[in-house]
Amino acid sequence: MFSTSLSVFTHGERFKSQCYAIAFTLVLGLLSVILPTHVAQAADTPAIAAAANIKFALDDIAKNFKQQTGLSVRISYGSSGNFITQIQHGAPFEMMLSADEFYIEQLHKAGYTQDAGVIYAIGRLALAAPKQSPLILDAELVGLEQFIRDGKLKRFAIANPDHAPYGERAREVLKAKGLWDAVQPKLIFGENASQAAQFTISGSTQGGIVPLSLVLAPQFTQLANHVVIPDNLYQPLNQRMALMPNASETATRFYQYMQSPQAQKVLSEFGFNLPKTTVKLD
Structure with a gap:
């Protein structure tokens, strides 16, 4: 059986156990990763x-x-x-x-x-935050920059840029806005884009850069707000x-x-x- 790892990469060991617990709970629920249960699949169900x-x-x-x-x-x-x-x-x-x-x-x-x-x-990107987050959302990330300057940013989610394209593009956006160095120590990496979205809506972070396709789902909009990030800030x-x-x-x-x-x-x-x-x- 092939499974997707639920490991989370953080820059603070104190958050690691919390993030694993959140990931495990949410993966089983809202944005569950559906994996084949058998190596051999029926020919008519590819x-x-x-x-x-x-x-x-x-x-x-x-x-x-x-x-x-x-x-x-x-x-x-x-x-x-x-x-x-x-x-x-x-x-x-x-x-x-x-x-x-x-x-x-x-x-x-x-x-x-x-x-x-x-x-x-x-695909397109969105800046998102839980409804209770004090982070002010705007397409040019001015609110995020001010949040960082005020020393209020504690945790921020993106997909792991080493193997998730949406994480790679999120990094491009942060670099384009000159925020990467400041945000990097606060990052929680999702193993994939949906896990990054899970961290964003769960309240374990103050916000994140995630796929627009996920934040438009009703399950997401009930728990978080978002703005669309301009396409010119990252490679297509x-x-x-x-x-x-x-x-x-x-x-x-x-x-x-x-x-x-x-x-x-x-x-x-x-x-x-x-x-x-x-x-x-x-």
């Missing part, structure tokens, strides 16, 4: 690896796909970097939806995908997907469905920008 930031949108898309076709897919959510390691070690995924282009390109160069795949969505999050050489007919049909106007409409509703072309279904 295993699909998907970036954590598309969980809510992809859950809806998979449900619609089943209603329209009668076919099911089994989705695992996690960090794109961790998934390519699993695939390279034999994880039986038939398709991967990455949080950016880099990881699909790496898999393709190594011969783990049928082709270079396609961009299915363009061109989210690419590809089929593996062992992809079944069901996986292939889901891959095509992801490019359809029906799926693209759902992605748009969750805050994604869209690629220019879509596939018209028969």
Whole structure:
């Protein structure tokens, strides 16, 4: 069985046990990571690896796909970097939806995908904070800068930039605003984008930079506020997907469905920008 680590990287040992407890509770609940329970999957229910930031949108898309076709897919959510390691070690995924282009390109160069795949969505970032947080939110991060200057920032969440594209882009934003050095000692790293969002809404941090697609979910808006971060502060999050050489007919049909106007409409509703072309279904 392939599982996603729940380890959290902090810059203060006193917060580590608290963050593990929060992560364990929330992963089992609100933003649970769904992993395959068996190495061998039924041919008609393909295993699909998907970036954590598309969980809510992809859950809806998979449900619609089943209603329209009668076919099911089994989705695992996690960090794109961790998934390519699993695939390279034999994880039986038939398709991967990455949080950016880099990881699909790496898999393709190594011969783990049928082709270079396609961009299915363009991700966006949000600055978010629990409703009770004193952090003032604004698109240019002026409130965060003042919060830091006043010595009020204690903990701030982003996904781990070493293997989560949304964490890498969050770091770009903080560097662009000249805040990285000041924020870095206060960071709590989520293992993936959804875990960073969990820390942001749980109250274990005063805020975080997380995927817009997650903060737009009702489960999030009930607990936290957010503002959209301008796209020009970070490199584009061109989210690419590809089929593996062992992809079944069901996986292939889901891959095509992801490019359809029906799926693209759902992605748009969750805050994604869209690629220019879509596939018209028969």
